[in-house]
Amino acid sequence: MIKFSKLQFNTHYSRRCFAALLTILCVLNTAFSHADTLRLATTTTLKNSGLLDYLLPKIEADLQINITHTVTATGQALRLGKLGEVDILLVHAPKAERKFVREGWGVGRYPVMKNDYLIVGPESDPVEIKGAKNLSSVFLKFTGGKGTFVSRGDQSGTHKKEVTLWNRHALFPVGASWYFEIGQSMQKTLLKADELNAYTLVDRGTWLATQKQTKLVELYSEDPSLVNVYSVILINSERHRVNIRESSAFLDWFLSEQGNKTIANFKINNQAPFEAISGYD
Template identity: 40%
Template sequence: MTPRAIALTALLLAGSAGLAPVHAADDHIVLASTTSTEQSGLFGHLLPAFAEATGIRVRVVAVGTGQAFEIARRGDADGLLVHDGEGERRFVEAGYATERADVMYNDFVIIGPAEDPTGIAEAESVAEALRRIAEAEAPFASRGDDSGTHRAEQRLWEAAGVKPGGGWWYRELGSGMGPTLNTAAAMDAYVMSDRATWAAFRNRQSLALLFEGDEALFNQYGSILIDPERHPHLKHDLAERWHQWLLSEQGQQAIAEFTVNGEPLFFPNARPD
């Protein structure tokens, strides 16, 4: 027998012996998602559970939400999991997707030097907290990368009536959440983070969580199915299985069970009424 025939026979015998099925090499999808879901450790928790349930592997491209949209527009990802509701609606309305569903949520928080020189911990709203930072020209590290977090931050500055760009104190870094937190720690600067990445962040130095709880800091994540007519080459059947698993009781429970130091970081589905 040739080496190829021997190998094929071995695989067939393994299957007949009741061993775990051998999945085809293309039983995977590419998911464009955010750095917050990656750097918080969520995918390290979810993806093995999904693979065990379905045999489908997920390869994550973790970038800012704006970049994730662009990757999907080009047809370079089979699915999307992002957190910019306005951008997600535009993506669907432009014909790039057939479905979008709320999957989970958490919130943003404002981090800063533990001594809190601007007193944002006493602010009554996130708008007031941001105005205090701007009026004091206290160092603020912004992701500046068109991510979902950066987009939310920009909307909050606008709602506060502040245009932060142009001042020496406001640093747009063009980096993911983890590197931005590292820079903020080195600068002793204020920074807005998603709660999950902050909870998993270890290099805190003198940084502390100073402001939280405003409804304006709500952070919804959505799963999006890409239109098969626009990009027929994608693995739409496998991507839909991922999408439906996230929404299933099993997937929602897996999301709820993910914790860091006993703290749940993402909550299933949509914000309760």
């Protein structure tokens, strides 16, 4: 048996008490920090367009909250929501979002703003999509192999939209010699398309923010199905511990007159690429 002197025992006991107290303080600090912070997962397109950096300081000031954010593809943002690693989502893949809510991971899907997608490509337009009658004829033209199409291929909202559009017209381009998936952000996809003198599908916000870095031009954007809707989804508090008060305040801000005006005031090259909308799906 190990024997301690009275002094040794007191020192040993004090150290154990101090370690326990330190652990408690760390836990409490984490808990209070989490309570004061809203954890947001959102998309690369909002970052690339500059809208995210424009909005977040204004939201934090208006609501007096701290927002930490993860910028990633919508598919990954939804996974973070399922894991309870964020409190709220701001994403743009309606079909995947509805499935997320239907399975009980999210509480409601609230469309808050929109813009549109467009197809850009080389000014020479070898596929001849400029002036096409409809989106179906645009996609069919690519199957002739006269041009190259670059896809994000990253399960982002833009990639999901692109796949939906191909499939809607009974086209499945993966594996075709003229179709390249690069698994990169929208900005990098645009730069790759420029390098290859190719076409791609892009959201208008990223296009306006990036177009001067490329020689690509806008070629087609005339179809109603090219609408791009961004929605807020609150993570289900019955599945994970989340900040309900801050999440609700964040959503209310987007649906408010102040939020709508702030979104409308954001401009790139004197154009307002986002339009505020309010709804529940």
